[in-house]
Amino acid sequence: MKAHILAALLLATPVLGGPAAAQDNPLQNSAAWDDLRDSVLGLAADVPLDLAVLDLDAPVRAHEAAIVPIRLTQPPGAPAVQAVTLVIDENPAPVAAEYTFGPAMAPLDFEFRVRVDSYSDVRAIADTGNGNRVMAGRFVKASGGCSAPAGKDMAAVEATMGQMRWRTDSQNGRQIGTLMIRHPNFSGLQRDQLTLLNIPAHFIDRLEVRQGDDLLFTLHAGISISEDPVFRFAYDPNGQPIHVHAEDTDGNTWDQTFEAVNG
Secondary structure, eight states: OOOOHEEEEEEEEOOSOOOOTTTOOOOOOOOHHHHHHHHOOOOOOOOBBTTTEEEEEOOOOSSTTTTTEEEEETTOOOOOOEEEEEEEEEESSEEEEEEEOOOGGGGOOOEEEOOOOEEEEEEEEEETTTTTTEEEEEEOOOOOOOTSSSSSOHHHHHHHHHEEEEEEEETTTTEEEEEOOOOOBBBOOOBBBTOOOOOOOEEEEEEEEOOOOOEEEEEOOOOTTTOOOOOEEEHHHHHHHEEEEETTTTTTTTEEEEOOOOE
């Protein structure tokens, strides 16, 4: 894949303009969540919503169910979020992602893209330390995201898998980093458009991003992170290079280092 094509795709990443009004598409708690909360997450009671700590922005109706933008934000002065579990209630594998965040990511402003398989609540359960948890979420109207056809043929997958792009911009005194990784992130529910056979699940399940030795974030993912995942996030730079380590479910690993940004 030519570098200029990768750059164009990076610049075309859907970016939410800012948190939507809470009434636009609030969570619609369901029987699915009642079961997941206890059996999957081990939470005996609901986690409180608190916009003073965390908000989750997502479209009311997704333009494309396979690349639904999700943005997690915190207001200035909010307690630092140490970890987030992202749950898409009605997806085949509801726990979409588990993130941890380093101190440089606070206050959180973090965006990525997911697959949504049917009309569903999309919720983030955040850990702010000392056993404190808050929840944020939206109800998203989308369908078929986990089985949507892959965007490229298998030859293109082999040729580009693992390629990375990185860019930064300054905004309001912080750096805004954008990381793109070429990977099909096959969900296991898609069909090869030539053979019509199911494509086995094959996705990035581990990701670690650091500046120098300091952690920015880690990801432990399932099938719901979109093809060619893109992560856009604010962070406080420390003058050290950015190191990215990715692993997928087939045992492939990729490492890349990007030059430091000074302020």
